[in-house]
Every structure is written in structure tokens, then in C-alpha cells.
Amino acid sequence: MKSLASPPCLRLTPTTRHHLPSRQSSSACYPHVVSSVIKSSSTLSFASSASGFASPLSVEKELRLQTAAVRHVTGSLIRGEGLRFAIVVARFNEVVTKLLLEGAIETFNKYSVREEDIEVIWVPGSFEIGVVAQNLGNSGKFHAVLCIGAVIRGDTTHYDAVANSAASGVLSAAINSGVPCIFGVLTCEDMDQALNRSGGKAGNKGAETALTALEMASLFEHHLK
Ligand SMILES: Nc1c(NC[C@H](O)[C@H](O)[C@H](O)CO)[nH]c(=O)[nH]c1=O
Numbered sequence: 001m002k003s004l005a006s007p008p009c010l011r012l013t014p015t016t017r018h019h020l021p022s023r024q025s026s027s028a029c030y031p032h033v034v035s036s037v038i039k040s041s042s043t044l045s046f047a048s049s050a051s052g053f054a055s056p057l058s059v060e061k062e063l064r065l066q067t068a069a070v071r072h073v074t075g076s077l078i079r080g081e082g083l084r085f086a087i088v089v090a091r092f093n094e095v096v097t098k099l100l101l102e103g104a105i106e107t108f109n110k111y112s113v114r115e116e117d118i119e120v121i122w123v124p125g126s127f128e129i130g131v132v133a134q135n136l137g138n139s140g141k142f143h144a145v146l147c148i149g150a151v152i153r154g155d156t157t158h159y160d161a162v163a164n165s166a167a168s169g170v171l172s173a174a175i176n177s178g179v180p181c182i183f184g185v186l187t188c189e190d191m192d193q194a195l196n197r198s199g200g201k202a203g204n205k206g207a208e209t210a211l212t213a214l215e216m217a218s219l220f221e222h223h224l225k
């Protein structure tokens with residue numbers, strides 16, 4: 001699974017006033033809109049972690065984003081309480097998917113998601129994830145659906161069919177249900193690569209998936225309703 005690239009740098013022009021409507025406090029309505037005024041020209045770049053993700057917290061802290069009337073809205077990682085998540089996990093390559101699941105649940109615990117707000121649904125393989133994710137999205141019970149699987153290349157082209165179907169299945173589920181469905185399916189050349197990404201040298205992609213789910217759930221729940 002490739003890391004997301006950071007967005008390109010943006011250059012802000014200096015501004016001394018901000019123009020939000022006066023009856024609207026930017027921080028009250030949009031907790032992520034920081035109301036400090038940038039007094040000198042500065043270059044914005046999104047802070048990246050080793051994995052390539054810029055966390056919403058680091059972006060907020062580093063950038064103090066505010067130009068004239070431009071609002072910047074992101075989901076929050078610190079408002080996890082009350083958000084409900086489904087996790088669809090493929091049993092195929094279970095040795096890997098169990099570790100990804102553990103990473104996801106540990107991360108939810110760290111970010112104050114209650115255990116009773118997490119439901120885990122097992123499916124045979126990654127190919128089956130999409131239809132179940134869409135069903136869960138449509139149920140109205142969850143703020144986001146995490147999709148966890150591990151597709152590992154064999155001798156034939158079967159790998160491509162399963163990997164591509166899993167990706168498009170998860171995307172369709174999100175678009176059709178309107179609920180964020182997060183892609184936590186590893187697509188690896190071999191078992192070594194998969195283990196490195198499920199708690200080994202390259203971190204735990206299940207944990208990263210949980211953070212993405214949290215941010216997207218918060219974005220929808222706190223800003224886009
Ligand atoms: N080879 C992998 C599979 N294959 C199974 C399919 O996902 C599916 O269950 C089957 O074709 C029946 O529809 N699944 C994985 O998750 N990972 C693989 O490496």
C-alpha cells in the first residue's frame with residue numbers, strides 16, 4: 001500500500017484582517033479553523049510523518065492557517081468519543097489481517113473510541129469486503145467502515161483481480177453509501193512485505209487505517225452534516 005503524498009506547498013499572501021462574518025466565531029463553528037492572522041508571507045507545507053500522512057493535528061499546529069475568507073476544515077483525531085466504527089476483515093492471510101486488526105483496535109483505544117462502538121465483521125477474502133462494507137455503510141449504524149485485508153501475489157494474475165476488485169469494491173461502497181469506507185487492504189509481493197506492514201519494520205497499516213477512519217468520521221459528523 002503506497003503512502004499518500006503530501007500536498008504541494010502553498011504560498012500565502014500576507015493579510016492583516018480576516019473576514020469571517022462577524023456573528024460567526026470561526027473557532028466555535030469550525031474548531032479546526034484557526035483564527036490567527038498571518039502577518040507576513042509564509043510558505044505552507046503539510047507536515048508529513050514517516051508514513052507520508054500529515055496528521056490533522058500537526059497541520060493545525062504548524063500552519064495556523066488563516067487567510068482572508070478561506071476556511072480550512074479537517075476532521076479531528078481528538079473527538080473520537082461517540083463515533084461508531086465497523087471493521088470488515090478478510091480471513092484470507094489471517095496471520096496478517098489479525099495483526100492489522102489489532103493495530104486498528106489499539107489505535108481506536110488510544111483515541112478514546114469506546115469498545116462498544118466498534119463492531120468487527122469477518123469475511124472469507126478481500127474480494128468479499130466491498131459488498132459487506134456497502135451494507136454496513138447503508139445501515140446507518142456507523143460513522144465509518146474500515147476495510148482490512150491482505151492480498152499477496154501468487155503465480156498467476158489472480159492477485160491483480162483480487163487487489164483491484166477489493167479497491168474498487170471499497171470505493172464503490174463509500175460512494176454508494178455516503179459513509180467513509182477506508183482502504184486498509186495490503187497488496188504485497190510476498191509475505192515478508194505483508195508482515196513488515198502489519199506491525200513489523202514498516203509500521204502497522206491497520207493503525208494508520210484507524211486514524212484515517214477517525215479523521216473521516218469526524219469530518220462527516222462534525223463538519224459535513
Ligand atoms: N488470494 C487472496 C484472496 N483470494 C480470495 C478472494 O478474496 C475470494 O475470497 C475468493 O476469490 C472467493 O470470492 N483473498 C485475499 O484476501 N488475499 C489473497 O491474497
Ligand SMILES: CC(=O)[C@@H](O)COP(=O)(O)O
Binds near residue numbers: 151153154155156160
Ligand atoms: C492473490 C491470490 O489469490 C493468490 O493466492 C493466488 O495465487 P496463484 O496466483 O498462485 O493462484
